Amino acid sequence: MLLAPQAQFQERSLPLEAEALQAVALALLQFTPQLAEAEESTLLLDVGASLRLFGGIHVLCRKVASSVRALGFTGNLSCAPTARGAWLLARCHAGRALKMSSLERRLEGLLVSVLPPARQYLSWMEGIGCLTLGDLYRLPRPGLQRRCGRALLDMLDDAHGGRPELHEWLEAPASFHAKIELFDRVENAEALLFGAHRLLLQLTGWLSVHQLAVERIRLLLEHERGRTAGPPTVIEVVLAEPTWKDAHLVRLLKERLAKQELDAPVIGLCLEAPQVQPMAPLSDSLFPEPGGSKEDWQRLLELLSARLGPENVLQAAPKADYRPEHANAWVSIQEKIRPAEARAQLPMDVTSLPRPTWLLAKPVPLLIRDHRPYYGSPLRIRSTGERIEAGWWSDMQTRDYFMAQGEDHAHYWLYKERVIKGAELETRWYLHGFFG
Structure with a gap:
């Protein structure tokens, strides 16, 4: 306390620690489906089949470390040809070993206390001068087994690759439902993005291991509990195209949270994925599509929908x-x-009918000059008429549509109506659309 008077102490909670480890494990499933839980809050990942996909062991290690930090945790990361070897190196902050010879050199100098089965025999080992794993490995095996048991030898053999390692791989749940409790009441919706990102990382791992893509996610903002507690606030994001990448989902949630007003402080978050479908295979095209891929276009539309509202992106x-x-x-x-x-x-003949790119919501009446419709300049008719008729119940009964051209070479879609005015038949022109 004298060295760090500002330090704060929290009572240890084993259930919360186990829940946090499960959250990290679920998020790391995006890198490999072969993930197992080991002693002392350690996760083992078999990444042999994932190296090429992620660009090599160094890039993969950086991605794993980045994912753990994004979840709000810190950890010791190591890698080795054997799972037990990587476990020992990580426990001792002993770096990484990519070859068996390098692993054996690093194991040589580790203290024997790092092995759980050896801890009850530390006094005896110190008495005979056995301080490191190298010293322990050179002791006669029959006598060591009689003194310390078979578990100690098995762990040594696992680390040195002396026997096949068997693991119970983590099985992801059939449906996704993840939640976190916040450390304090949050009254600003934008401040919830960090917690939402943690849940999205878990969703990414779950989608990857099941080879699924999500079409709709639901984020529930939980408020105060009790008799007067209100229902959770629901933020639902619907995607035009399924995805399994957290970066795009984070951008969409960021836009939604920026517009969300909270009726009460938030104390917890819950994320659900009610609508998923099988993951689409990657494109096998040799050349990239000009102007970006279809997925890039859909991501842009989804981002605009989140920012402007789905009713404004049509x-x-x-x-x-x-x-x-x-x-x-x-x-x-x-x-x-x-x-x-x-x-x-x-209609079957839709391709043969000229239609404007921009149709006006309400037709604009045009002036008549020298017996020609006028819109900024006299308009010259460039097509034959297309008559469109409707029933007596409609405001529009008979119209003759034409394509016209102005002096600026812009093309317009006009129609002509004949209206009976008194005893005469009057012709009226209207602008109804613009051609691109």
């Missing part, structure tokens, strides 16, 4: 109707429109 959903106002329908980008359904909604 996609075309044309209806099977010749009346332009009814055919020109738009829905949220989050709604799924299958290609077969889109084709079924359109």
Whole structure:
């Protein structure tokens, strides 16, 4: 206390420690499905089959360390040709060994107290001058087994590769549901992003081990508990394209949390993945798509939806109707429109009918100058007329549509109506759209 008077002490909680270790294990499943829990809060990862995918052992170690830090934990990371060897090096901060010869040299100088089965015999070992694993390994095996038991020899053999190592690999749950308790009450929604990122890392590991991609996630913000406690605040993110990468999900949640107003302080977070599907294989195309891939485009749309709201990012959903106002329908980008359904909604001759890129919500009446419609300049008709008729119940009954060109070479979509005014038939022109 004299050296660190500002230090704060917390009562140890073994259940919370086990829960934290499980959270780290679930997040690290994104690097390998072969992960096992070992003694003294240690995780063993068999990454032999993952080295090429992640760019080698050094890059993989950096990614693993970064994931652990992102979860809010610190750990000692090591690697070795054997699982027990890596465990011993990590426990002693003894670095990494990529070859068996290097591992044996590093094990040589480690203290015998690092082996759990040897700790009850430390006094005897000190009495005979056996202080390191190298000294222990050179003792006669029959006498050492009689004195200390078989477990000590088995652990030594595991570290040196003297026998095959068997592990009970972690099995990820069939459905994803993760939660964390916050250290304090949080009243600002943006401050919840760090905790949400921790949950998303666990989701990434769960998706990877099951070879799944998520289409919809649900973040629950838990408030004060008790009789007067209200229901949790639900933030739901729907993706246009399934993903299994946490970076994109973090960006979407960041945008949603920035707009979220909290009715009460938050004391806990819970993340669910109610909608998943099998992970799509990577593209086998030799050359990248110009302008980015389809996934890049979908990620941009999802980010815009999170920032602007799903009701403000729309996609075309044309209806099977010749009346332009009814055919020109738009829905949220989050709604799924299958290609077969889109084709079924359109008339068979839709490709032969000129339609503008931008259809005005309300037609604009045009002036008539020298018997020609006028919009900034006299408009010249460039197409034959297309008559569109509707029933007596509709405001629009008969219109003749034309493509017109102005002096600036811009193209417009006009229609002509004939209105009976008194005893005469009056012609009126309207602007209804612009061609790209």
